[in-house]
Amino acid sequence: MSMDRGTFDRVPVRALFPRLSAAAVESLEHSARTVDAARPRGAAAVWEWAPEHAVFTGPQSRTWVILLLDVVRPAGVSDWLEFLLQVGWTDQGRHEVTASVNVGCWCETDHGTHDVDALGFAVDDDVPLARAFEACAERMAGWLAEPRDADFWRAREGLPPRRP
Template identity: 35%
Template sequence: MAGPVSSIAYVPLHEVLPAGFARAEGRLRELATRLERHHSADRVAWRWYPEHVEPDGTRRVLVGTTITLYDTRDDWLELSLQIAWQPDGRLGVESTVEVACWCADNHNMHPVRESARDADDDFELADEFAAGVKLLTTVLNEGPFEPQPWRVAAGLPVRPR
């Protein structure tokens, strides 16, 4: 793993994208930069995994970002966007809104909104990445920016007071 860095500009996409997807690099950078420049996305962290360039039958992240919108020592709200190998050997893009778990059996976090889409070529990869950026940008535009309303909307246990 490498990173974290605050901008996709520092991520060597040519090292992590499989050869058949390399032509998507320019569009991925453009979309990621648009996300980074959003006025509510001031805590962005990109990580990449050059050791995962080949699929191995498990879920393996190639590159991803986390945007922290709310973080205390014991509660959080984060947005994430990842390009990852899926267990079936296909490349996919996943975007999620995640909150800390307050279940009796602590699961650590819960995705309260998510999208996962596979990509068969570089054009689909860029399009699916654009859909992921759109999901996160919608949250950045509309909020809420605290985890509790997301838990309530998802029917999850609320944080004890």
């Protein structure tokens, strides 16, 4: 999947989410600035978006990501933390907003990564897109402020520690 990349001010929010009100667009912009300000020094605030996914065309075999921020935090030569904030589609044609923390896997069976914390919302009348995005952005900003040590997150989740 090819995605466009840049700072949030380059994201064509109205084209990706044409039903959003002006106030909701402003809320997304404010939430994105909150996350961008919380990112670690030296970590670029590069958002990715896929205009071709702005319209739901039916259930897919893979996740349809419309908007994504992926902050990868190397934690040594072969270790890492990854913080994700994304907007996509559910199989029912609703927007879904998720935020998650992933750590590199050191299990006997290499799973690649583990989600060690996550927050997600299926957007509907009770949880509009702007509110879901704001909640996920606030959680992500909080995660970015917490210890950025992958072993901290592994210990918190009871995962095997990094191999020497």
